[in-house]
Every structure is written in structure tokens, then in C-alpha cells.
Amino acid sequence: MSLHRADTLGGHAAVAGIGATEFSKDSGRSELKLAVEAVHAALDDAGLTPADVDGLVTFTMDTSPEITVAQAAGIGELSFFSRIHYGGGAACATVQQAAMAVATGVAEVVVCYRAFNERSGHRFGSGLQSRQPSAEGVAMGWTMPPGLLTPASWVALHAARYLHTYGLSPDVLGHVAVADRRHAATNPAAYFYRRPITLAEHAASRWIVEPLRLLDCCQETDGGQAVVVTSVERARDLRHAPAVIAAAAQGAGRAQEAMTSFYRDDLTGLPELGVVARQLWRSSGLRPEDVDTAVLYDHFTPFVLMQLEEFGFCGRGEAAAFAADGGLELGGRLPVNTHGGQLGEAYLHGMNGIAEGVRQLRGSSVNQVAGASAVLVTAGTGVPTSGLVLTADG
């Protein structure tokens, strides 16, 4: 990867398997157990066994270490293990790590996983109480005493400036909220299964942190999701057609912070995703119009709009009109989050979105985009982040 030149990672590795636990509000079991179940499910999906695995990648935020997952999942020796930082920003980067390991021969089969009891255990939305005086703690510490304590509050402070700059009402966020729930409504795994919402319901939902309403916020979920990465050649011999990793990128912006980048530029964009977008387009050789569907990280609706702009699907300040015009819906200009997203399906820190990207290429999504052959997937927004372009083989 490079800030300045196309990289050569694309085309070497593929996602060969995806697997998840059920998504619930109370899993009734440990986070480690969820992780092991997800890893097994993904290996089964690929037609591989624990004995085939020589690499594991997860998030620094995950509580289940690679070695413990290996120990409990029947995985033996590991030649590669890695963790990515910055919350949901890690999601696509776990696949990038795996692809780099596979492309260089460091490992042959790498499983990326994320599992937590984010609803029945520690809820991110319950609010920070304190932080250690590390560099990271100090960075977060500036906003705690005045009362920005939750992810919703950090995102809202960006969103308020975005809406103000473009003269938009918070109601425009409803187009994202509605599109995701409409997709979730046909997805049996989704929390919003059979429960589409209307713009009026969005506008009537209670404020969480104004300008964000309840229906602008993602689910809180217990569950685990894993994906299996191996070489394209090996993937061709496995159970499903490979989802080729055409490009993978990480990005951090200048003066980047984790959720609290309030002190740079004009707060109307996501510069770290701009870094990711430049690399993905350059390295994949694709352009926005070549993408059939996208999974855009949606812990909160406003950052979905900003991502459309950062990736060039529309101009600056035009995303609300793009969404209002049905652009995110099936049959629209860019069907987004066809599984329902984290707003509608489940909040799995972006890993469930990678799985949906794979399903679209396999033709097995509950909201299949006909003939989808190129999918964009993004990871956590407001933090140092990552993205993938997945394409059909051949």
C-alpha cells in the first residue's frame, strides 16, 4: 500500500469462507465461545478444517486473543497473527493483513474474526467514565469533562457541522436509516427483519445526541463473525467461488484522532476514508461507477453520507440528495448495505459487512444485486480505518 502509487496486493488472495453466530441481544455465552463458533462456521463454509489454519487476525479491542481462539478451536501452530487497532476501523484491515500474509507466503489460510457481547456485556453507548493518562487516554480526555462520552456524541458533533455547512435538516439522515432497515426487513438474520421503517418514524424517534435520533444509531449486538482468507488459487478448489481481494487499504488522515478529530479541517468529510478511497481506486483500477453495490460502515447515518462523497459517488454536499433520490436502495444508483447494515442487521464492528460483500459476489444475498461483480466494503468511520474492493473471480 502506498499513499502515492498503486500497490500490488490485489488479485493474490480471496475470501473463501464466511461464518457467524446468530446475532442477538444476549448470547448467553462468552465472547471467546462466540469467536470460536464464528471461526468454525467460516471454516465450514469454506470447506476447510481447523488443521488448515496457520494465521489469525482480529481487533485490538477483541477480548479473545489469537492464541486462545486457536487453542479452543482446534487450531495448531500459527505462523502469522496480528491485531488491528482503532475499533471498527480495523474490520477491512484484518482482511488486508491476511491478504498480505497470504500474498507473501507468510501464511496459507488466515481467519479474521471479531466477537463480543456488545449488548449484554460492555455497551459502547453507556458512556466513558475515566481514562488512563496515556497518550490515547489524554486524547480522549479532552472531551470527557464537558460531557461527550459516547460514540453518538462524537459523531453528532461532526454531523452538526456537516448539516450546518450544507443547510440540511437532521431529517435527511432518515434516507440512510430507512434504506438500511428496508434491506434488513428481508434478512432473517437481521434485528429489523420484517420491520421496515418510514421517514416519519425516523423523524419521530427520540433524540440521542441531537442531531442524531435513535433510528440514526446502529444496533447493539452480541455475536461473532469470521472470514477465511487464502490464495485465489486455493480458493478456486474450495466450496464457493472466491471473492477476490482486488484492493485493500488502510488510512489515517493528518491530525487524525480516534473519534474526536474535531481540531482539523472543516469537519464535513472523513479524510482518513479519502486516503482509503484513493488507494482502493488506484490499486483496483476501478472507478466509482464500476462498483455494483457497497457496504458502507454505518454505526451512525451521517458518516454514510460523507463516505459517498469521499469515494466520489457524488460531489461534496450532494450525498443527502443522492440518498433522498433512492440512490441507496435496490435498483438505485448504488445499493448500499443490502444486508441491512449495522443499523438494521447487527453491529459486528463491520465484519458482518465483509460477509455481505462476499455474498453479493456469490449471488447469495437476500437482496441480491443482479450480476454483482465488484463490491466496495468500508470499515469504521471517524477513526483510522480501512476498506476493500472485492471482485468476482475471472
Add this chain to the structure above:
Amino acid sequence: MNLELEAYQGLPSTVAGVGPDPVNAPMIRHWCEAMGDTVPPDGVAPPAMLQAWTMGQSGRSEHFDSLMRELEAAGYGSVVATDCEQEYARPLRIGERVLFDSVIESVSAEKHTALGTGHFVTTRMNVRAYDEAAGEKPGEATPVGTHRFRILKFRPTGKGERPQAVDTRPRRPRPVVNRDNAGYWDGVAAGELRFQRCDACGTARFPWLPGCNACGGDQWHAEAASGDGAVYSKVTVHHPLPVAFGGKPYAVALVELAEGVRIVANVVGAAADQVTIGMPVRLGFQRFDEELVLPVFHPAGPDRLPPLRVPLTRTLIVSGAIASRDYQDVHHDAELARAKGAPDIFMNILTTNGLVGRYVTDWTGPDARIEAIAIRLGVPAYPGDELQFSGEVTERGEDGRTVLAIRGTNRLGVHVSGTVKVRRHG
């Protein structure tokens, strides 16, 4: 209980009251020292002292005492002053003797309040004065002003529901301090908002970091912000609502300072929905508990009074009570205050009124005269806290008259809100 309280309405509560002392320099000086105010020039008394000259038993009618006895017998044993509305027809000068009469204007039906259940009793006093020192006679007295005073005679709610001592309240998250940003918090303690400036390239920066993002330089110095800024972005937090933040929706703003750096802070002195992007604001500091002081911002502009912080020392509360000749034990004796259910002594309404007067005259300077102060008390003011005044012009008349809305808040909430009318001369 069915009390015959309406019968008291219209009956006199003070008849032919005479101020025990003429308006005099020592009492004025004592008052000004207590309030932290400047002694007015030309022998004029601070207008908010009006009631102080009338304190004592002179002229007290049996009707008022009988009303109080009846309410006490009915179980409304506690009393708290809630409102004070004064209009000043003319200044009072040293040497004048004050005369006053008052009536029981109204006795409310039984009301349920945060403090307890009881009846509001409102009295209205007319105050006159004559220049005794210059040999004038009582018959030559001319109107000085009117004074409407409202108290609540009440039966306190259960102890658990009483306002708690400030020390036991949940506290806001603590600042996260290490070697890289200690200088910032030292600045806050010194009443300054300090940002960094790179010695190599001159770029101002916030948050605090040991090096410059613009050039990588590691040499820097701290500068104190001028305090002017504007709201760059703003949210209103509705959920979750930690008790430490008052338990109701609150505004958090990203303020861009005149120097170009931004900081996340609360905007105080304005309702959350009144804080808007682009609004000019002015730096202040607010104490939230014994150890936490934070920079805050107040709405700014020509129609805004600069904020004033008044530390609520025990000395201020006691000396204010004594300077206003209010010897109620709850204002100076902590043991007796606790016996009556309060966590500590608390400020009397006359002192609050005096501080409101001081806040306004600090802003107007000597060329203006206060014509009226009307205040309502909210939460009590206990020692160890801090009172933070903010105010804005709500009306500008053509004859130099200005109406101000004033608020004084402390850790428990809004202690006083009210209206002050001032008239600027020439």
C-alpha cells in the same frame, strides 16, 4: 386542612415602620465589603440595600404574626424566601430615615414544590424616606421604592428528597492529565485557557502535544487565549444523561477561538436549544466540584454581560446576612441549619439580591441607575460552591432604559433568575 387564609389578604403586615438606623456610611461600607462591590459615590446607598434599612421588628402587625402561627400550627413549619421584587423611585442617601408600611398581598392555595408542600405568602411594602440629618420631618418623606417579597411556608418533603449536600453528588469524569498536557490544566487552575504555539513555524495548536503537526518542531510555548470565540459545532446530549451533568439535556460545543484553535466545552448561560453554530461566545470558568474547574463559554456580543464568578465562601454568606441585618440562624449557624434539614448554612435572599445589583452595576458603571430588581430563587447556595452570573439585554428603550435578564448558577443548578431595569444617564 381547611384554613381560612383568604381572610388575611389585604390586611396590613407592617404599620408605620421606622428604620432603626438612618442611611449611614458604615452599613453601606459593610454591605459593599460583603458583596465585593464598590462603595457608590456621593453618599448614595446601593439600591439593593432597600430592604436592609427596614429589617427589624418596627411596625410589625399582629396579622402577619397570626398568619405565620396559623400556618405553623397547620404543619407548615419551615420557611424560605422565594421572590424579591424591588422598584427604586429614587436613590437613598446618607442621613435619610426610612419609613415603611406593608400589606399581605396574597396567600396562595396549597402548592406542591420541590422543597415541600405549603403556601406562598406575598407582602408588598411601600418605602418612603426623609432627610433627617438635614432637619426634615417625617411628614416630608417622599417615596423611595416598593418591595414585594414572597416566602414559602412549607412542610418539607422526606429527608431523602431534600437537596443533598454538594459533596455527595455524582461527579463529572475527571480530566486526563499527564506530562504532555499538565500545562493546560495548570492554566485552567490559574484562570487561563492556554494553547501551544510552535517556536519553529508559529502554528497555534490544540490539543496539547509535545510536537508540531505542521513542521515536526519540538520547541513550543504556551499562550493564554484572549477568550473570544464562536461556536463551530454543537450537539445537545439527550441520552444517556448522567446525573453529574444535571440529569437533563445539555449542550456541548466545539468552540473556535479567535486564535484559530478549537476546544470542546460547555456553553452556559443559555438554554441548550439557544446555542447555535456561529454564535459568538466568551470564555469563562466554572467550578463543578471541589477539584474540578473547567473552561466554559458564555454567549457573547453587545447584548451580553460578561460572566462573573463569585466564590461562595462561608464568609460571604455570613457577612452578607449580617450586612443585610438578617439574623436567621440558617444563614450563619451550620449546626442549626443542619438541624433544620439543610446540609449547611445557605445564602439569604438579600445577599443574592445584592450580588445581582453588584453584577449589573459592575457592567453599567457609575453612569447608570438601577430602577428595579426582580429575582426568583431556585436551588440554594451553600458554602464551597461558586455562583456564576450571566446576563443579557432583553430590551433597549429610547430613553436610556435597558432591561436585563440575569441568571446565577451554581453546581446544583439555577440559584437565581431575574430581571433588572437600568437607566443610563446622558
